[in-house]
Amino acid sequence: MFEVDNLSKVYPGGRGFQGLNLTVLPGEVVALLGPNGAGKTTALQAMAGWLESDRGNARLDGASVADQPEQTRPHMGLMIGEPTPYSYLTGYEYLRLYHKLYPGIDEARIRQTIELVGMSKHHGLKIKKYSTGMKQRIELASALLHRPKLLLLDEPFSGMDIEGRREMATILHSLVAETGMSIIVSSHQVHDIEDWITHACIIFEGRHIGTASVAQIRESFPSVEEYYLHGISQERSGAA
Numbered sequence: 001m002f003e004v005d006n007l008s009k010v011y012p013g014g015r016g017f018q019g020l021n022l023t024v025l026p027g028e029v030v031a032l033l034g035p036n037g038a039g040k041t042t043a044l045q046a047m048a049g050w051l052e053s054d055r056g057n058a059r060l061d062g063a064s065v066a067d068q069p070e071q072t073r074p075h076m077g078l079m080i081g082e083p084t085p086y087s088y089l090t091g092y093e094y095l096r097l098y099h100k101l102y103p104g105i106d107e108a109r110i111r112q113t114i115e116l117v118g119m120s121k122h123h124g125l126k127i128k129k130y131s132t133g134m135k136q137r138i139e140l141a142s143a144l145l146h147r148p149k150l151l152l153l154d155e156p157f158s159g160m161d162i163e164g165r166r167e168m169a170t171i172l173h174s175l176v177a178e179t180g181m182s183i184i185v186s187s188h189q190v191h192d193i194e195d196w197i198t199h200a201c202i203i204f205e206g207r208h209i210g211t212a213s214v215a216q217i218r219e220s221f222p223s224v225e226e227y228y229l230h231g232i233s234q235e236r237s238g239a240a
């Protein structure tokens with residue numbers, strides 16, 4: 001179980017996010033939604049323990065991501081921020097680097113994960129020759145290589161074509177069903193993830209304005225996208 005308790009990170013300029021509370025159970029997929037600059041990437045970085053938070057905590061199975069990274073990091077898969085700087089390596093060589101970071105990753109696991117993300121034909125090419133979508137697939141492979149309990153994804157499909165986005169969503173959906181992995185995913189393409197998320201969490205101007213299950217949302221809205229647009233317009237009119 002992943003628990004986020006009053007997590008906050010405010011940059012010197014006053015931007016960032018505050019007061020994020022979230023509980024993610026095994027098998028749950030939470031969409032982190034918000035307009036540009038709302039604080040989604042900052043929140044994911046703080047949840048990953050990459051960014052020191054000002055207040056609050058994030059815990060995976062009771063261990064703090066900030067204070068006990070040796071207990072949490074091996075169980076987290078991260079795809080946050082710019083793709084790998086190791087662009088002079090091939091996709092395969094990049095994934096092999098993970099041998100050193102995590103126990104239990106063998107040759108078979110690497111091959112299997114390359115196949116999983118649809119990179120079997122391209123893993124021998126240098127990453128600098130990859131398209132944006134191919135880079136994202138290899139990043140996703142690196143996040144999945146050690147079969148994490150929790151996956152944190154920041155706009156994971158933004159560079160992919162329509163078929164690629166559908167394919168990756170199907171793969172992640174199956175992995176969640178098979179392994180009970182949890183996912184927190186930020187995306188501006190709500191309709192891409194609508195079919196496999198279990199919850200939506202909205203951040204607006206650095207504030208957590210609510211989290212609801214998809215089942216709850218569908219009682220009142222035709223889609224998660226409509227729920228999101230409604231929530232954001234309420235906030236904007238309240239702020240006006």
Ligand SMILES: Nc1ncnc2c1ncn2[C@@H]1O[C@H](COP(=O)(O)OP(=O)(O)OP(=O)(O)O)[C@@H](O)[C@H]1O
Nearest residue numbers: 011013015016034035036037038039040041042043
């Ligand atoms: N290192 C930093 N120092 C100061 N301000 C920052 C820093 N990083 C981000 N910000 C600001 O914090 C706010 C939140 O940024 P963040 O990248 O988390 O938003 P986001 O919701 O992921 O946006 P987008 O959807 O555009 O990717 C923005 O106003 C951004 O300019």
